Amino acid sequence: MTGKLAPPRKKNPQLRQRVPTLPPQARSRAALGLTAAAARGAFELQHCAECGTVQYPPRDACAACLSVDLLWRATARDGQIIAETRIHASPDSYYRERLPWRAGLVRLAAGPTVLAHLHGEVGRGDRVRMDLKLDKAGQGVMIALPQQRTPDMADDDVLRTLTAHPKHRRVLITDLRAPVTRPLIEALLKAGAAHVFVGEAESWRRGSDHASIAGLDKVSVLPLDVTDATSLKKLAAEIGGKTDILINTARHVRPGGVLGADTVFAREEFETNALGLMRLAQAFGPAMAGRTADGVNSAVAFVNILSVHALSADPHYGAFSASQAAALSISQTLRAEFRASGLRMINVFSGPTDDEWHQPLPPPKVAPKALASCVVEALCEGLEDAFCGDVAKDLEERWRRDPKVLERELQGGGA
Incomplete structure (x- = not known):
């Protein structure tokens, strides 16, 4: 039987530190x-x-x-x-x-x-x-x-x-107000996470779950705004060297197509969903990439939650789908840049979530608790791409079969 993994000892900076290295990576195209x-x-x-x-x-x-x-x-x-x-x-x-x-x-x-x-x-x-x-x-x-x-x-x-299991690792979740944040904290702590940092933008705004989340054991709420590079750099200077897993839950959603869309809302979607991911990677990526061989609590994963419509756009959420496609492209580039360190880039694709911006859509929708379970499972299994919910799994299967047919179906040209 495998023995229980002991919590890591406090690191001695005077001792030799293991430098990130990679196993042999040459593969044939078939492999x-x-x-x-x-x-x-x-x-x-x-x-x-x-x-x-x-x-x-x-x-x-x-x-x-x-x-x-x-x-x-x-x-x-x-x-x-x-x-x-x-x-x-x-x-x-x-x-x-x-x-x-x-x-x-x-x-x-x-x-x-x-x-x-x-x-x-x-x-x-x-x-x-x-x-x-x-x-x-x-x-x-x-x-x-x-x-x-x-x-x-x-x-x-x-x-x-071979995985990114959260046990004994410290996790940063970027948006306290996201519906998935509370169940994600609970799932991570249940999986053995040592500590969870939670970012909060505009803490003066009412209606957040700040008090109850800040009162949880092993949880710290810190100022973080993915649209503000200065905010990110300041927080990265404080906890960048302690962050083992980063989970980006920040997103901006507005329904509507492109022809009649307000470009102000579209700009906010790109600022949060695409450029926000880029700013997060620039602030936290280098420190995390330098700690991928740091023992039991080494840095292991950068997680981004995406809509499955990053693969093929939903015309009813045109600008949002475009921002998700941009975020997917950025994450693929980050995956290539993180490769030399062994830091894993994980995309969790979700179907319509059970929130205020998807109210008009019929079920099935992804509940926050189900999405949190998908994220933790992706970490525990060491995946790069995970699909959460019946809609996401169905669209992924149809997209693999024929992207053009799926495009027409989403436009109303098929069942």
Whole structure:
């Protein structure tokens, strides 16, 4: 059984500090299919359309019949460890800092034998459940997990390096007034977060949940305005070196298309939803990127909550959809810039949320508590893209199938 993860000791600045390094990241184009599946929490392998053979490692032609018609499909996760080894020496700088490291061969029920990292609770001969995770280099790797979840399974050293679990980490949530903030605080603390910082803009305004949130144990409310670079720089100077996970909940929503839209509201949407994300990254990103190898409470993730209409616009929320598409593009750029440090950029795509600006829309809508659960699950699983709610999952599936067809459907040109 995995032992409980102990809280980190106070850091001694006189001791040697671990510098962020990355595991080997070279991959073939075919192998990036593993990365794409891991990013959204799927377990997929190539299946030959001609003879049905499941492929591993990923390749350009079937190992059995040489067909090039290989399709990525969901694959059974069951397997059995047939060999294991413990690596005690490595020329690679990433693994040299983390030895010994266990790896093994797993024969999948689907057919192929795969090379995988091993969870501490499994060994040779064990039946296991396979999973695809993103490593620090952002590439898909396999890990063999116990078939049944155990109480402290997430505390395993190897699994923790492949996720962004909030246990013993300090989290910054950017907007106290967002409906998701209170349930998100509760979910993070339940998951073991050490402390939650909550940003509040224009604290003089009435109607916020300031008093009850500020009174919570392990929670601090601090001034933060994503539209004010000075506010962000000041707060980053105070807690930037303590922030392990940043969750951007700030957003500005107004219904309406583009032709008749008030550009003042549209400008506010872009200032908050797109440029606000950019300012947050500029203020907190460098300090977080420098602490990705900082032990138990290392910096691990930058989370942005987006509307699923960042993928394909909702004409009834035209300017808002455009600001979400801009934010998605910014987050993809940030993902590339954070790559060298191993800091994970997570996008949580939500369907219409249960708030005042989506009142005219019929159900199903995403409740704040459900959205909070999706965010924490994305952290615990180490995802890059998570989709929350029935609408978001449906639109993602249709978008993957054919973006142009989805565009026409959203414009009223299809069922």
